[in-house]
Amino acid sequence: AQKVTQAQTEISVVEKEDVTLDCVYETRDTTYYLFWYKQPPSGELVFLIRRNSFDEQNEISGRYSWNFQKSTSSFNFTITASQVVDSAVYFCALSEYNQGGKLIFGQGTELSVKP
Amino acid sequence: GAGVSQSPSNKVTEKGKDVELRCDPISGHTALYWYRQSLGQGLEFLIYFQGNSAPDKSGLPSDRFSAERTGGSVSTLTIQRTQQEDSAVYLCASSLAKGTIEQYFGPGTRLTVT
Numbered sequence: 001a002q003k004v005t006q007a008q009t010e011i012s013v014v015e016k017e018d019v020t021l022d023c024v025y026e027t028r029d030t031t032y033y034l035f036w037y038k039q040p041p042s043g044e045l046v047f048l049i050r051r052n053s054f055d056e057q058n059e060i061s062g063r064y065s066w067n068f069q070k071s072t073s074s075f076n077f078t079i080t081a082s083q084v085v086d087s088a089v090y091f092c093a094l095s096e097y098n099q100g101g102k103l104i105f106g107q108g109t110e111l112s113v114k115p
Numbered sequence: 116g117a118g119v120s121q122s123p124s125n126k127v128t129e130k131g132k133d134v135e136l137r138c139d140p141i142s143g144h145t146a147l148y149w150y151r152q153s154l155g156q157g158l159e160f161l162i163y164f165q166g167n168s169a170p171d172k173s174g175l176p177s178d179r180f181s182a183e184r185t186g187g188s189v190s191t192l193t194i195q196r197t198q199q200e201d202s203a204v205y206l207c208a209s210s211l212a213k214g215t216i217e218q219y220f221g222p223g224t225r226l227t228v229t
Contacts, residue, residue: 045220100171101146101210105158
């Protein structure tokens with residue numbers, strides 16, 4: 001069965017701290033895709049990144065970086081030097097190749113960055 | 116360009132009434148998805164459409180829920196005989212094609228059933 005677990009419900013940090021959001025997934029498929037979305041207080045889900053199961057290269061985009069490890073079924077997200085504008089709920093999601101693209105979401109991690 | 120739009124942004128209805136929620140996907144996007152976000156259940160997939168193929172309705176919670184997509188563009192999600200547990204934010208997303216590429220979400224419709 002497919003499942004995404006984000007064990008951290010809430011995280012609070014002070015500005016400029018680094019923070020890592022954990023994501024663990026379960027799937028029986030060998031071909032799948034992992035996503036991170038950001039949901040700021042305004043409510044709209046914003047796409048951040050997509051990785052496929054055959055590409056375990058880590059990715060960095062500005063202050064954001066992602067660590068994909070198939071051996072531990074994890075796809076963790078790190079924000080370096082956090083800023084107040086990073087405050088949001090972050091969702092990790094899984095999509096299996098034969099499931100038409102429907103996303104299975106984790107429960108989300110609410111990140112609060114205080115000045 | 117324009118993103119995914121949804122209407123209404125808020126809807127308050129009485130228990131037992133029917134409601135229709137509308138989604139306008141990004142122009143050129145052939146795949147359209149509906150999700151529901153509620154406090155108790157998180158973000159759940161409801162249904163998706165891809166071109167002229169039969170929709171995948173596997174996420175619809177009951178037969179009171181239905182959706183259609185006309186002309187491969189606008190979609191309407193209908194909930195009949197609404198119940199209080201239907202209260203949630205209903206999110207629509209679209210993508211360039213079916214499959215595992217990124218989906219772009221609309222702002223959602225907040226439905227409150229009193």
